[in-house]
Amino acid sequence: MKPLSRRQIAWRAAQDIGDGSYVNLGIGLPTLVADFIPEGREIVFHSENGVLGLGKAPGPNEIDPDLINAGKGPASLLPGGSFFHHTDAFLMIRGGHLDYSLLGAFEVSGEGDLANWTTEDPDYPPGVGGAMDLAAGAREVRVLCEHTTKDGQPRIRHSCTYPLTAARVVKRVYTNLAVLEIGPGGVLVREMVDGLGLAELQAKTEPKLRLAEDWKPIAAPAA
Amino acid sequence: MINKIVDGLAAAVADIRDGAVVLCAGFGAVGAPDELIDALATQGARELTVVSNNAGNGRTGLAGLIASGHVRKVICSYPRSSDSTAFDDAYKAGKIELELVPQGTISERMRCAAAGLGGFYSPVGVGTRLAEGKETREINGRLYVFEEPLQGDVALLKADRADRWGNLSYRKSARNFNPTMAMAAALSVVQVREIVPLGAIDPESVATPGIFVDRVVALGGKR
Numbered sequence: 001m002k003p004l005s006r007r008q009i010a011w012r013a014a015q016d017i018g019d020g021s022y023v024n025l026g027i028g029l030p031t032l033v034a035d036f037i038p039e040g041r042e043i044v045f046h047s048e049n050g051v052l053g054l055g056k057a058p059g060p061n062e063i064d065p066d067l068i069n070a071g072k073g074p075a076s077l078l079p080g081g082s083f084f085h086h087t088d089a090f091l092m093i094r095g096g097h098l099d100y101s102l103l104g105a106f107e108v109s110g111e112g113d114l115a116n117w118t119t120e121d122p123d124y125p126p127g128v129g130g131a132m133d134l135a136a137g138a139r140e141v142r143v144l145c146e147h148t149t150k151d152g153q154p155r156i157r158h159s160c161t162y163p164l165t166a167a168r169v170v171k172r173v174y175t176n177l178a179v180l181e182i183g184p185g186g187v188l189v190r191e192m193v194d195g196l197g198l199a200e201l202q203a204k205t206e207p208k209l210r211l212a213e214d215w216k217p218i219a220a221p222a223a
Numbered sequence: 224m225i226n227k228i229v230d231g232l233a234a235a236v237a238d239i240r241d242g243a244v245v246l247c248a249g250f251g252a253v254g255a256p257d258e259l260i261d262a263l264a265t266q267g268a269r270e271l272t273v274v275s276n277n278a279g280n281g282r283t284g285l286a287g288l289i290a291s292g293h294v295r296k297v298i299c300s301y302p303r304s305s306d307s308t309a310f311d312d313a314y315k316a317g318k319i320e321l322e323l324v325p326q327g328t329i330s331e332r333m334r335c336a337a338a339g340l341g342g343f344y345s346p347v348g349v350g351t352r353l354a355e356g357k358e359t360r361e362i363n364g365r366l367y368v369f370e371e372p373l374q375g376d377v378a379l380l381k382a383d384r385a386d387r388w389g390n391l392s393y394r395k396s397a398r399n400f401n402p403t404m405a406m407a408a409a410l411s412v413v414q415v416r417e418i419v420p421l422g423a424i425d426p427e428s429v430a431t432p433g434i435f436v437d438r439v440v441a442l443g444g445k446r
Contacts, residue, residue: 072250077395163352
């Protein structure tokens with residue numbers, strides 16, 4: 001059993017974005033999704049700092065210091081892209097104009113609660129950024145994260161132990177082990193990495209998992 | 224005759240008082256008026272409340288203003304960055320107050336002040352710690368929290384080009400908070416790369432009309 005790399009998680013999330021979608025990419029793992037627009041689709045990536053039409057990460061000779069993504073890394077702009085100011089960027093987010101918001105997470109609950117803004121470490125100032133706007137405003141929230149923490153604790157919990165970003169908003173989770181759907185019936189396993197069994201995945205996940213009848217192994221290219 | 228061009232950074236910030244609410248534009252380092260903020264640190268006004276998306280990085284600009292003890296409170300969405308030691312140290316030492324506000328809410332609160340509105344109801348942050356103590360109201364079946372307008376005494380801004388009427392154009396994602404902050408302060412001061420004759424900025428490309436700008440300082444070729 002081989003877990004997906006971070007780039008493979010991003011690749012997998014990109015496959016589920018339909019032609020013509022408007023999608024916000026949050027900081028961290030989701031930022032990588034811009035590198036994996038599937039062939040033949042036009043997807044418009046939105047960045048909270050006032051950009052529509054983000055392209056792939058620029059090469060070392062293509063960096064423009066005035067063009068960055070939400071993670072403050074260098075970005076590129078596709079033909080058809082546009083710039084606008086912050087209030088309009090968040091009007092797009094809050095007003096339901098985005099089809100999907102792809103976010104990172106510290107924890108997700110079995111009911112779709114999201115925690116991704118503070119670990120309550122008193123020495124580490126909290127940072128919410130655009131996370132609450134994105135979680136409350138996009139038509140669908142999808143999370144990309146490692147399945148467990150560095151010390152092996154599940155990130156998918158019965159209920160979040162960290163303060164919430166928003167309640168009951170996450171519909172899908174892409175991890176290094178599985179693709180999960182969160183709905184009224186609980187957490188459904190759509191895909192798992194090759195060689196992983198449901199019992200092994202369940203051991204790394206708090207809420208009870210159900211396996212989709214048509215589940216399949218994740219077929220991610222080397223990335 | 225209208226001429227908003229002032230002679231030098233020191234003159235541009237000379238009358239900012241102790242205790243002022245200072246809106247500082249920028250998303251990370253991009254679009255941030257570092258030279259104006261450095262001039263404010265030299266000018267010496269103290270007990271400032273700074274409104275900004277981030278809380279400075281490196282040693283200059285906002286980080287320098289915080290490190291030199293001029294800032295009492297920061298209102299921002301995301302204080303931490305890879306090099307935000309000035310804020311981190313002040314926060315750990317209990318020398319600075321932090322009001323954490325979701326990014327779109329900061330921006331919309333300033334827009335409200337600019338538009339002469341008394342606040343707004345937002346779905347962002349409902350049920351989270353950041354909405355504690357705020358009025359909550361159900362509108363058409365959805366819960367909202369009430370957010371108050373946020374007015375600045377002064378806005379420090381960065382643009383690409385200006386004319387003597389204060390019309391501004393920006394470069395790429397360096398626009399970010401600049402247009403909203405320009406509108407939301409009693410006094411708006413902008414540093415620009417280049418001052419051009421009236422009419423040289425295509426009226427279709429003016430992103431901040433001069434009515435919102437009080438002072439313009441040219442810094443030369445530096446982006």
